[in-house]
Amino acid sequence: MPIYQSATYAHPALGISSGYDYSRLQNPTKHELEMVVNRLEHGDDALAFSTGMAATTLLFELFKPGDTLLVSDDLYGGTIRFFTHLLAPRGIQCIAIDTTDIHTVEAALNDSITAIFLETPTNPLMRTSDIKSISELAHQQQTLVIVDNTFLTPYYQNPLDLGADFVIHSATKYLGGHNDTLAGFIVSKHPSFSQRLRFLAKTTGSGLAPFDSWLILRGIKTLAIRMRQASENAEAIFQYLKHHHAIKHIFYLGDPDHPGYSVHCAQARGHGAMLSFEVDQEARAAHLLSHLQLIAFAESLGGVETLITYPITQTHADVDPLILEKNGINRRFLRLSVCIEHVDDLIDDLKQALESFDAL
Ligand SMILES: Cc1ncc(COP(=O)(O)O)c(C=O)c1O
Structure with missing residues (x-):
């Protein structure tokens, strides 16, 4: 796949498009990468971002003040920083619980919980949460399940197949694999959320650049x-x-x-x-x-x-x-x-x- 190092795309005539308009919306190299990651994670759609944190930040644009989330009590420190310093002042509360214990999750879940955010394994304590059982419990309350799959990658684990609704990645890590660029993904299972996420990504503009998209495609080959x-x-x-x-x-x-x-x-x-x-x-x-x-x-x-x-x-x-x-x-x-x-x-x-x- 070549690098389409282009910000904009010429149209042959009014109403006729090459399929690409402007790279904040889409770029052929980024598009190819998103299709590859979507296939690997068995999703409905995948969106590529400039970092893992950009992916996480964008995903939380789905939530609104007053929403409450359950989150694993051990997570990557940057995700905890985001929850504490950005989401909490916005009125989105994140309650840290021991998600390794299904009974703790069951006791904490109720119909006011909008989503559960898991890392499994967690960074850095390698704690494991049962994605399938948590998803079954969560869905009884219409609660969404988000899994950060950075550590195992789709090579070893597919959270969407186990019931999760969204996967996020820091593709800076294994997907890129060479310590030479940063990137992140959201993979969504439901078309209605995919559409909303595309709209949010287009509006906020933290999508992955063409050259970095190419580097991640190169990394995924191995x-x-x-x-x-x-x-x-x-x-x-x-x-x-x-x-x-x-x-x-x-x-x-x-x-x-x-x-x-x-x-x-x-x-x-x-x-x-x-x-x-x-x-x-x-x-x-x-x-x-x-x-x-x-x-x-x-x-x-x-x-x-x-x-x-x-x-x-x-x-x-x-x-x-x-x-x-x-x-x-x-x-x-x-x-x-x-x-x-x-x-x-x-x-x-x-x-x-x-x-x-x-x-x-
Ligand atoms: C598990 C996990 N998720 C998300 C991130 C954030 O990713 P990035 O550094 O690409 O923004 C990291 C970074 O170390 C991480 O370890």
Whole structure:
């Protein structure tokens, strides 16, 4: 697919169009990308945005002051910032609950809840919520279900098939896959919402640019092979870290002792390549961040380079410290986005950084 680096399109005559008018509405490269993502997520329509947060922000234009939403109590920090600092002052209340527990969801649901917003797995605690059971309960109350599918991607999980009404993505991550651009998606299951979302996207103008659309299309061509290799590497790193004396806790979906393991296995085709862990001391966490040589200390995830992130000062820096403390996101807590380098090199890098701390 070429890059149609064009803002506008000439019309042959009055009333005759090439199908494209102006790139804020649509562009051939972006159109192709949206069709690809829509097919992958089994939706009615997919819309591409300049970032994952632009997608989330646009989706919430569907809601109005007075609406109340239930949201997972562990989420990407930028999404929490959006709920707290932008939605709440607009009169849209987001109530954080433990969506991993179906009874908690059932007790919190009533006909005044407009939507439920889930990440499954969550960022960074890898908590799993049962999309099918939650959707069944939600739909009894006419409540919509939104799932952020960034971590598993449609290669491993299709929330719309499990009953969700909308999927959102930070395509900056696995879909793009190369840490070289930002993008986001909303995939909608219902034609009536798709039409409204197209109108809102055209009106607000945060759609993805042609060159970035092309980069995401290029990334998706290797999504399957990258997901498989990264997941295989993550499993090996989990096995290595699990037996290390300095690792106190690992949060990884492929761990049969993970409390959400059976729910996760029933709704996804793989465990993905994200894992978080807690080390024994804050000083060890700091040492790891400055002594890893192959693994980069950086925000983001899902590209071809393995990254280690320190949520407390990076992805979750703006989250209420009380929430962080409750969730155990402390100064010993690290998140690893395992990617596709040779797994021996990744393990060697972790080993040398952990051992050089022990040698101090
Ligand atoms: C799960 C999740 N959703 C949404 C976002 C926001 O995406 P973006 O950074 O592309 O705006 C992120 C970013 O890290 C994320 O991890």
